[in-house]
Amino acid sequence: MIIQGRAISSGRAEGELVVLNEDFSFLGGVDVSTGDLRVAEGNISGKIFAFRRGKGSTVGSYTIFDLKSKGLAPIGVVNQTAETIVTTGAVISDIPLVDGIDIDVLRTGDVLSMDGDAGTIELPRLGLREVVTGIVTRGDEALFLRRSDKEHHFPRKWGGVSGRIEEGESPEEAAKRELMEETSMEAELVRKGEPFLVRGDDLMWRVHPVLFSGDAEPTLNWEHCDHRWIKPSDITTLDTVPRMDEVLMRLGLIRP
Amino acid sequence: MNLSAAEQRILDGEEGEGARKALELVIALGKIYGAEDLVPITSAHLSGVSYKTIGDGGITYLEHVSKESRVRVPSTLNPSGMDSVRWREMGVSEEFAAKQLHIIGLYGSMGVETSCSCTPYLAGNIPNKGDHVAWAESSALSMVNSMVGARTNREGGPGALAAAIVGRTANYGLHLTVNRAPTVVIEAEIDDDLFSHSLLGQAVGSRIGNGIPYFRGIQPDWEEAKIMAAAMAASGAVAMFHVEDHTPEASEHSIEGLEVIRLTNDDLRDAQESLxxxxxxxxxxxxxxxxxxxxxxxxxxxxxxxxxxxxxxxxxxxxxxxxxxxxxxxxxxxxxxxxxxxxxxxxxxxxxxxxxxxxxxxxxxxxxxxxxxxxxxxxxxxxxxxxxx
Missing domain, CATH: 3.30.499.10 (Aconitase, domain 3)
Structure with a gap:
């Protein structure tokens, strides 16, 4: 699958990922004689290095150049948010840099190719599945469903109405269809939230949040075993599927 | 990024590999902050001079850049790691001195003026109101933004050098009038001496981070302004300030509805104790x-x-x-x-x-x-x- 980010430093790279899901300073953060990270396990030489954002001393730009001149630099950098220090180091060292990528969906060991001119990264071994998560609100409460243990992904976890978007379907249509299949409810479409990625072991879900309002009671099919109407902010009390809070945030039901 | 024909020529490598790489860096830094185009600059001031701060990695980089580049606009250097003449008296080692003189020589070979100071605006590199410049050194860039009315962002060392090489920087942040408006009013009731301005800068920077303060109650001369600007850039990230009836752009923006912070000698004493x-x-x-x-x-x-x-x-x-x-x-x-x-x-x-x-x-x-x-x-x-x- 291909993820579109922002092109910052040009060039292409293909290789194995080292992921550090935090801010990183090249000055002090890496051993310049080996390429070993000092703040975590791993060695970034010859790898594509993904971390959230650069921090620390501006000398970090020169550290990157130093690594490059010793043949110990990463071959590409992926950031959530690029800043001056790492951008400078990447450009002067001819290392491609793409930002605007959610580091949460990347894992150390992933094989990745990146294009610093198009601003894209590609995970060739990972399939992409487009899915919807529908939330129905009634007054100040929202409907949450517990997945049955017959479900392959996330059995017994709490979530919304969910399912794959079929060929030719819009996210809204898919959510409406799933709502009917899973709860026999009809509800009024309110809005769609911005989609986001959720990482699985061997595939990626692109989750499209959809908001409904309705007042009927759900009649559950085999996919779910329980339901609850609770305040969206009480979602923390339930054991949910990954990133449920993100769905609620993108629908404007809870604050960041 | 919208490039002029001249800029596109540089990017296509028609003015040499050094200029091409420098422009690539200027553009990349602009992209991060959403710049839509570049702006010509009249001068640059470069940080990243002391061997203590840039280390051997910095030397490797400067050796590389200086082979193929020269600056196009008047450019000055920040303080280095030693007095170029009296370093032995200071207790600086022979090894450090050799590397420091090498660094300064590399900048010199690119056409940079090699007297090393953080107050170039007092002599040697004096912009005019409205000039776009690319300055590193947090206190100096705050002084030219505020006391002169020239326009610069907080440039880093390599970014400012790249801007000097191509004579342009990315047009965003403090290059745009809309971003030069004050964000907070500081009512200062403090003693009128140099040290009080130093502590006022400390107190303001630690309170407002990277905001733009609008001062009332002070009329700093250049000496008071520079020690205050330096403190605000160190305890916070203040790159510009206004002083009512005093600095050149103070009357150009509205301060209506801004938060007002009142600071007195008591706050200065707290700042002094915290340091x-x-x-x-x-x-x-x-x-x-x-x-x-x-x-x-x-x-x-x-x-x-x-x-x-x-x-x-x-x-x-x-x-x-x-x-x-x-x-x-x-x-x-x-x-x-x-x-x-x-x-x-x-x-x-x-x-x-x-x-x-x-x-x-x-x-x-x-x-x-x-x-x-x-x-x-x-x-x-x-x-x-x-x-x-």
Whole structure:
């Protein structure tokens, strides 16, 4: 699958990922004689290095150049948010840099190719599945469903109405269809939230949040075993599927 | 990014590989901050001079860049790790000195003016109101934004060098009028002396981060403004300030509805206490930012008929121009300490010489603990001199 980010430093790279899901300073953060990270396990030489954002001393730009001149630099950098220090180091060292990528969906060991001119990264071994998560609100409460243990992904976890978007379907249509299949409810479409990625072991879900309002009671099919109407902010009390809070945030039901 | 035909030619490599790489960096930095185009600059001021801060990685980079590049606009350098002439007296090692002189030589070979000072706006590199420039050195860029009305963002060392090489920088942030408006009003009821402005800068920077303060109640001269600007950029990330009825752009923006913070001498005392971690010191250092001609003259007048009674070393840091132009005053200061040019207490390897340093500069007192492993004592020139008189 291909993820579109922002092109910052040009060039292409293909290789194995080292992921550090935090801010990183090249000055002090890496051993310049080996390429070993000092703040975590791993060695970034010859790898594509993904971390959230650069921090620390501006000398970090020169550290990157130093690594490059010793043949110990990463071959590409992926950031959530690029800043001056790492951008400078990447450009002067001819290392491609793409930002605007959610580091949460990347894992150390992933094989990745990146294009610093198009601003894209590609995970060739990972399939992409487009899915919807529908939330129905009634007054100040929202409907949450517990997945049955017959479900392959996330059995017994709490979530919304969910399912794959079929060929030719819009996210809204898919959510409406799933709502009917899973709860026999009809509800009024309110809005769609911005989609986001959720990482699985061997595939990626692109989750499209959809908001409904309705007042009927759900009649559950085999996919779910329980339901609850609770305040969206009480979602923390339930054991949910990954990133449920993100769905609620993108629908404007809870604050960041 | 919208590029002019001339810029596209540079990017296509028609003006050499050095210019192409430099423009690539200017564009990449602009992209991060959403710049839509580039703007021509009239001057640059470069940080990343001291061997202590840039290290061997920095030397490798400068060796590489200097092979294929020259600056297109007048460019000056920030303080280096030592006085280029008197480094032996300072206790700087032969190895450090050799590398430091090599760095300065590399900048010189690119056409950069090699007297190293953090106050280039006092002599040698003086922009006009409305000029776009690419300046690093947080205190100097704040001074030209605020007291001159020139326009620069907080450039880093390599970014400012790249801008100097192509004569352009990315057009975003403080290059745009809309981003130069004040974000908070500071009502200062403080004593009208230099040290109070140093502490005021400390108090404001730590409260407002990277905002743009609009001051009422002060009318700082250049000396007071520079020590205040330096402190605000060190305790916060303030790159510009306005002073009512005083700085050139103060009347160009509305301050309606802005938060008002009132600061008094009590707040300054708190700021001073937060900086000081020790009482007895091994070194007293003045000149962060570099002492102006007027400051050197005033210090000489104050010290002329006095005698030093203890052997605590004193550094007076200034620019080469000031030291060379005031031999009589420098001779007086030399009875009390060393008048250093090209360098300062923060970028020289002071940690190998002393462990407890005093200064009247809040900026120096912010950086001495982290960059130089010093315990610090922050107080005014007169009170620090009383210790040795």
């Amino acid at each position: 000081s971690t020790v009482d007895d010191v091994e070194l007293i250092a003045f000149g962060c930012p570099h002492l102006s001609r007027r400051e050197v003259k005033e210090m000489a007048t104050y010290l002329k008929d006095k005698e030093k009674r203890t052997d605590v070393p004193i550094w007076f840091c200034t620019s080469r121009e000031v030291r060379d132009s005031l031999p009589a005053e420098v001779a007086i200061l030399e009875r009390f300490g060393t008048v250093l040019a090209d360098t300062c207490m923060v970028v020289t390897p002071v940690e190998g010489m002393y462990s407890r340093t005093a200064s009247d500069s809040a900026k120096a007192c912010n950086y001495l603990p982290t960059l130089c492993s010093q315990k610090v004592h922050c107080d005014s020139f007169q009170r620090l001199m009383e210790v040795v008189l």
